[in-house]
Amino acid sequence: ETGVTQSPTHLIKTRGQQVTLRCSSQSGHNTVSWYQQALGQGPQFIFQYYREEENGRGNFPPRFSGLQFPNYSSELNVNALELDDSALYLCASSTSRDRVLYEQYFGPGTRLTVT
């Protein structure tokens, strides 16, 4: 158990809809990263939040957006869902101090299916 929780565990949406995924960080962690993992592939970095601001972004379109709250929990929002958005979405929390990032601890993920 990493102390990182995600909700919901599974979700089915229709193409064109919007979805919000949630993540609660491990206690004391101030940084949250989101990853997308398609079936049979390694996780791909979407973006990271540090102290409520986006702190780096991978090669994902603007319809992928996020938020981090004062308690360091986070949301991932995806608009205009496409079939290729079907994947496991992973949240990872970590501590950053003085530009040093310590190891990331992953939640169990949310399995999103777009039909």
Next chain:
Amino acid sequence: DAKTTQPPSMDCAEGRAANLPCNHSTISGNEYVYWYRQIHSQGPQYIIHGLKNNETNEMASLIITEDRKSSTLILPHATLRDTAVYYCIVRASLSNDYKLSFGAGTTVTVRA
């Protein structure tokens, strides 16, 4: 971040040591070697990381060659629960670029 090369799969006998190789020939001086594993349908799990020296913790040992161009993760006594995909990642720990770049990893199957 430097790229890594890992074998796509390997088998290991239960109770024996599992040695997982990783090549990272373009690693730069400030980049660490990280290992994560992902058991089926779970999130990746941090195992260990190192810069130059060999490292050991309760899960595994990490052996880094002197030129730092390759490393080996050692699971000393593999169990069936160690069956997973193992990812070798290199990244700068002191950096504004905090992402982990996962490759395809090595699928390790521990057999009874």
